[in-house]
Amino acid sequence: MHDLIRVIVLGTGQMGSRIARLVLEKPALVLAGACAKRSDREGVDIGRVIGLDSDLGLPVYTDLTAAIEIVRPHVAIQANCSTLAETKQPIAKLLQSGVHVISIAEEMSYPSATSPQLAEEIRRIAVSRGVAVVGTGINPGFMLDLLIIVLTGVCTDIQSITGTRVNDLSFYGPSVLKRQGVGLPPEEFREGLAKGTVVGHVGFPQSIHMIAGAIGWEIERIEEHREPIISTVRRKTPFATVEPGCCAGCLHSAVAYRRGAPVIKLIHPQQIRPHLEGVETGDTLEIKGTPDIRISGSPEVPGGIATAALAVNMIPRVLSAPPGLHSMADLPVPVAMLGGDRELVPQTRQEHRRG
Amino acid sequence: MHDLIRVIVLGTGQMGSRIARLVLEKPALVLAGACAKRSDREGVDIGRVIGLDSDLGLPVYTDLTAAIEIVRPHVAIQANCSTLAETKQPIAKLLQSGVHVISIAEEMSYPSATSPQLAEEIRRIAVSRGVAVVGTGINPGFMLDLLIIVLTGVCTDIQSITGTRVNDLSFYGPSVLKRQGVGLPPEEFREGLAKGTVVGHVGFPQSIHMIAGAIGWEIERIEEHREPIISTVRRKTPFATVEPGCCAGCLHSAVAYRRGAPVIKLIHPQQIRPHLEGVETGDTLEIKGTPDIRISGSPEVPGGIATAALAVNMIPRVLSAPPGLHSMADLPVPVAMLGGDRELVPQTRQEHRRG
Numbered sequence: 001m002h003d004l005i006r007v008i009v010l011g012t013g014q015m016g017s018r019i020a021r022l023v024l025e026k027p028a029l030v031l032a033g034a035c036a037k038r039s040d041r042e043g044v045d046i047g048r049v050i051g052l053d054s055d056l057g058l059p060v061y062t063d064l065t066a067a068i069e070i071v072r073p074h075v076a077i078q079a080n081c082s083t084l085a086e087t088k089q090p091i092a093k094l095l096q097s098g099v100h101v102i103s104i105a106e107e108m109s110y111p112s113a114t115s116p117q118l119a120e121e122i123r124r125i126a127v128s129r130g131v132a133v134v135g136t137g138i139n140p141g142f143m144l145d146l147l148i149i150v151l152t153g154v155c156t157d158i159q160s161i162t163g164t165r166v167n168d169l170s171f172y173g174p175s176v177l178k179r180q181g182v183g184l185p186p187e188e189f190r191e192g193l194a195k196g197t198v199v200g201h202v203g204f205p206q207s208i209h210m211i212a213g214a215i216g217w218e219i220e221r222i223e224e225h226r227e228p229i230i231s232t233v234r235r236k237t238p239f240a241t242v243e244p245g246c247c248a249g250c251l252h253s254a255v256a257y258r259r260g261a262p263v264i265k266l267i268h269p270q271q272i273r274p275h276l277e278g279v280e281t282g283d284t285l286e287i288k289g290t291p292d293i294r295i296s297g298s299p300e301v302p303g304g305i306a307t308a309a310l311a312v313n314m315i316p317r318v319l320s321a322p323p324g325l326h327s328m329a330d331l332p333v334p335v336a337m338l339g340g341d342r343e344l345v346p347q348t349r350q351e352h353r354r355g
Numbered sequence: 356m357h358d359l360i361r362v363i364v365l366g367t368g369q370m371g372s373r374i375a376r377l378v379l380e381k382p383a384l385v386l387a388g389a390c391a392k393r394s395d396r397e398g399v400d401i402g403r404v405i406g407l408d409s410d411l412g413l414p415v416y417t418d419l420t421a422a423i424e425i426v427r428p429h430v431a432i433q434a435n436c437s438t439l440a441e442t443k444q445p446i447a448k449l450l451q452s453g454v455h456v457i458s459i460a461e462e463m464s465y466p467s468a469t470s471p472q473l474a475e476e477i478r479r480i481a482v483s484r485g486v487a488v489v490g491t492g493i494n495p496g497f498m499l500d501l502l503i504i505v506l507t508g509v510c511t512d513i514q515s516i517t518g519t520r521v522n523d524l525s526f527y528g529p530s531v532l533k534r535q536g537v538g539l540p541p542e543e544f545r546e547g548l549a550k551g552t553v554v555g556h557v558g559f560p561q562s563i564h565m566i567a568g569a570i571g572w573e574i575e576r577i578e579e580h581r582e583p584i585i586s587t588v589r590r591k592t593p594f595a596t597v598e599p600g601c602c603a604g605c606l607h608s609a610v611a612y613r614r615g616a617p618v619i620k621l622i623h624p625q626q627i628r629p630h631l632e633g634v635e636t637g638d639t640l641e642i643k644g645t646p647d648i649r650i651s652g653s654p655e656v657p658g659g660i661a662t663a664a665l666a667v668n669m670i671p672r673v674l675s676a677p678p679g680l681h682s683m684a685d686l687p688v689p690v691a692m693l694g695g696d697r698e699l700v701p702q703t704r705q706e707h708r709r710g
Contacts, residue, residue, distance in 0.1 A: 022511055142509060146688070150505055153668050153689030154497060154661035156377055214690045283650070289691075291657050295638070297650035305646050306509035313508050332685055333501070334508030335569045336644075 005315060006032035008073035008099070010090060011080025012041055012060060014173060015104060017050035018308040019077050024056075026312065027339035033071035035061045037080055064090055068097045075318060077311045078103040082202050084111055084118055091133060095125045100318045101133040102311050108135030109145070110206035110213075110327050123325035132321035136314050136328055138306040139165060140203030143283050144266050145210040146328040151285060151293050152215055158289035161211060164267040166281045167300045168274050169249060174239045180250045180270050181228060182240045189228040189247045200226045200252030201268045208256045208264050214329045217263065219256045227251040235273040248272055313337045360670060361387035363428035363454070365445060366435025367396055367415060369528060370459060372405035373663040374432050379407075381667065382694035388426030390416045392435055419445055423452045430673060432666045433458040437557050439466055439473055446488060450480045455673045456488040457666050463490030464500070465561035465568075465682050478680035487676035491669050491683055493661040494520060495558030498638050499621050500565040501683040506640060506648050507570055513644035516566065519622040521636045522655045523629050524604055529594045535605045535625050536583060537595045544583040544602045555581045555607035556623045563611045563619050569684045572618065574611045582606045590628040603627055668692045 007029050009020045016034070023031045034046045039062055041049055047056040061067035076094045081087050084107040091108075094101050111119035126133050135141060144163040152158060169177060181189040181198040192198030205222055212219045231248040234241070242248045249271025256264040274281055282298030313334045321331055328334070362384050364375045371389070378386045389401045394417055396404055402411040416422035431449045436442050439462040446463075449456050466474035481488050490496060499518040507513060524532060536544040536553035547553030560577055567574045586603040589596070597603045604626025611619040629636055637653030668689045676686055683689070 025511070138509065147505065149690055150502065150688045152691035154493065154656055154664050155691040156380070156660065156664045156667070158691055158693060215693050217693070291660050293652065293656060295650050295652035297648065301509055301648060302646050305511065309509050309511045312511070329690070330687055333505045333688055335504055335684070336507035336510040336513055338513060338570050338572070 004028060004030045005075060005319065006030050006071065006073045007315065008033040008035060008067060008071055008076045010035045010064070010076055010078045012036040012038075012046075012049045013080060015304065015308065016079040018304065019079050019311050020046065020050045021052070022308050022312050023077075025339070026337055028337065029312070029315065031056070031058070032073045033058060033061060033067050035064050035067045037062070064093055068094065068099060073099050075100040075102065075315055078105060078108075079311065081105045083107050084115055088118060088122075091122060092125055095122070095129050095131055095133060098129050098131055100131045102314050102318055103133070103135045104137045104141075104307055104311050105135060106137065106140055106202040107206060109137060109140035109203065110135070110210045111325065113205040113209040119325060126325055127323045130323045132318045132323055132326060134314060134318055134321070134326040134328065134331060135206075136307075136310045136334070138301060138303045138310065139201075139268070140206040140210070141328050142306065142310060142334075143301060144203075144268070145207035148211055148285050148287070149214045149329050150333070151287060151295070154293065155287060155289045155291065158215065158287055160263050160265070160288045162265045162267070162286045163207075164284045165300055166269050166274065166279065167303060168272070168281050169270050170237045170272045171304070172239070177237075177240045177272070181247045182249055182272055183242050184228075184247045185245070186228050186230060186247060189250075193226055198226070198250065200250040201270065204252075204254035204266055204268075207266060208254060210327050210329055211264055212256065212258075213327075217258050219258055219264075220260070222254055222256045224252065224254045229269055229271045231277065233276050235276050237272050240272060242272065248274075309336070310334055359383060359385045360430060360674065361385050361426065361428045362670065363388040363390060363422060363426055363431045365390045365419070365431055365433045367391040367393075367401075367404045368435060370659065370663065371434040373659065374434050374666050375401065375405045376407070377663050377667050378432075380694070381692055383692065384667070384670065386411070386413070387428045388413060388416060388422050390419050390422045392417070419448055423449065423454060428454050430455040430457065430670055433460060433463075434666065437461045439463065439470055443473060443477075446477060447480055450477070450484050450486055450488060453484050453486055455486045457669050457673055458488070458490045459492045459496075459662055459666050460490060461492065461495055461557040462561060464492060464495035464558065465490070465565045466680070468560040468564040474680060481680055482678045485678045487673045487678055487681060489669060489673055489676070489681040489683065489686060490561075491662075491665045491689070493656060493658045493665065494556075494623070495561040495565070496683050497661065497665060497689075498656060499558075499623070499640075500562035503566055503640050503642070504569045504684050505688070506642060506650070509648065510642060510644045510646065513570065513642055515618050515620070515643045517620045517622070517641045518562075519639045520655055521624055521629065521634065522658060523627070523636050524625050525592045525627045526659070527594070532592075532595045532627070536602045537604055537627055538597050539583075539602045540600070541583050541585060541602060544605075548581055553581070553605065555605040556625065559607070559609035559621055559623075562621060563609060565682050565684055566619055567611065567613075568682075572613050574613055574619075575615070577609055577611045579607065579609045584624055584626045586632065588631050590631050592627050595627060597627065603629075664691070665689055
């Protein structure tokens with residue numbers, strides 16, 4: 001019988017809460033703690049913060065060092081940032097404390113894409129402390145990189161790769177919608193792009209370098225394009241209203257060049273209520289090569305739940321990985337962690353209640 | 356710079372030849388030798404046997420022990436059998452000689468499905484000699500198992516799994532067509548099933564146990580069904596003719612039960628010229644769970660080329676795997692081995708000519 005795995009979740013927002021709830025469902029895992037950025041959450045019961053009906057008898061911490069010392073986690077799931085700049089300090093602290101790390105920060109899915117130096121620093125700390133760290137998520141981390149890489153496994157030759165993910169942002173909150181320019185008139189969308197308040201998707205360089213690294217292609221440059229998706233109808237969600245003529249979201253794409261030719265193209269239009277204009281959501285992956293491969297699914301794999309699932313499902317993979325910094329392409333594939341037929345659910349629950 | 360990897364191919368039939376030709380195309384690999392079952396191929400030049408325009412200056416061997424001693428391979432690709440009974444002796448010999456093994460024998464994709472004892476024996480030899488062995492192929496080995504397992508990675512919960520592969524046998528030779536009952540009147544198809552000359556697909560128990568093993572399900576029983584695909588039109592390939600009322604192939608399916616309920620269903624109709632009756636070929640994978648997942652592609656990923664690609668693309672994965680017996684679900688994902696931008700093609704070719 002294995003020991004239960006003690007998990008700490010960094011972040012108590014929408015994603016952190018979802019992940020913490022999922023950890024509670026898994027017989028092999030114990031939710032050992034949660035760490036928030038917002039100081040008003042210090043000491044509040046985790047159950048209340050993550051949207052449960054009852055308290056868990058465990059306080060939220062806001063100081064990571066204290067949290068690590070008190071809850072002694074085996075693994076941390078980082079769910080409260082996007083950029084390497086934000087992730088760096090907490091990840092270094094966790095690794096130095098001997099805690100494995102799974103991050104859903106987009107830039108952590110392939111950190112050398114934006115900072116080879118920082119990636120090397122993280123790798124070194126992980127190796128020196130004998131722990132592993134990986135970045136994951138639906139995108140980057142799975143749909144437009146890992147799944148493409150898996151499909152290349154049946155190819156003897158590849159000319160080009162195209163991945164398209166058309167998704168629906170209707171269920172996302174204001175911070176996500178703002179980054180996609182949802183609701184803005186076209187001129188304000190363009191101003192937002194210039195100012196950096198409208199960013200579109202974060203993750204193209206990471207996905208491209210993960211694919212290229214796996215199949216051994218040297219990428220010369222990546223061109224990214226961001227266009228407003230201008231709605232002809234009124235679109236509305238609890239968090240945003242788009243008037244006709246305004247932006248329903250952002251059509252963001254990236255093209256990577258090798259030897260002067262475009263070889264990887266990733267296309268990711270994100271908007272609210274796409275169906276109001278007959279836009280079908282979905283994921284489509286295409287490889288031009290020997291043989292040609294094309295698979296697709298509609299609607300798209302839902303991002304929020306899939307990212308939470310990946311973060312939790314990667315726990316066994318990270319615990320058994322060699323020490324160091326990994327990408328999703330380096331480790332055995334993620335597998336649904338179901339609390340299978342050979343696990344002892346009652347004992348686990350007891351352990352969880354003990355805390 | 357890495358040393359070139361010396362590969363021996365077991366089998367000089369359609370698949371063995373295809374794999375050998377593919378090895379020759381890869382800058383990181385050297386085709387070190389080939390081993391045939393047919394005694395009349397002893398000493399014949401490999402180039403002639405595998406369908407090249409010119410000789411390679413390397414003889415085909417028929418004695419595996421001699422071949423291993425002379426060509427000193429790092430890794431062997433076994434492409435001349437389907438069952439564990441056939442694979443066992445050559446695999447044991449290769450492993451005992453310190454050679455890594457990749458097998459496309461269907462039963463090797465998950466050997467414990469039919470013989471846990473033999474699987475354990477193979478594992479022990481591999482561990483004792485510090486080498487790794489894995490079974491692969493399009494099916495079993497990829498489409499109806501590994502790819503499904505990867506997709507479970509985005510799920511928090513799974514009720515059931517269905518995989519369907521509708522393929523076209525038109526390009527296959529007589530031995531494959533015979534095993535699918537192609538051309539037989541229905542009553543002879545049924546007799547062939549009873550006698551074991553018509554077998555349909557080999558691989559359902561392997562795929563099912565690979566999936567179940569990955570997600571932790573205990574399978575109570577597997578039911579397999581084989582039905583003739585009766586053609587209403589005349590269908591013809593270079594190797595078979597099907598008259599109306601006769602069998603164009605075999606509709607083979609399998610259902611796996613867990614806790615009394617059907618949880619994994621794999622459906623694999625194989626026939627020649629499916630398009631003559633409007634049958635669209637393709638691969639479809641469905642997970643009922645949280646979230647529901649459904650992806651599909653049409654036409655099907657072509658089996659012959661994909662199996663050869665997987666066998667070759669798994670070479671780096673097997674060389675860096677821990678010693679022992681692996682399944683496709685245990686190792687990092689297969690990746691197209693393209694002879695990328697960082698490899699030295701001319702030097703490799705030279706090395707290949709030296710033999």
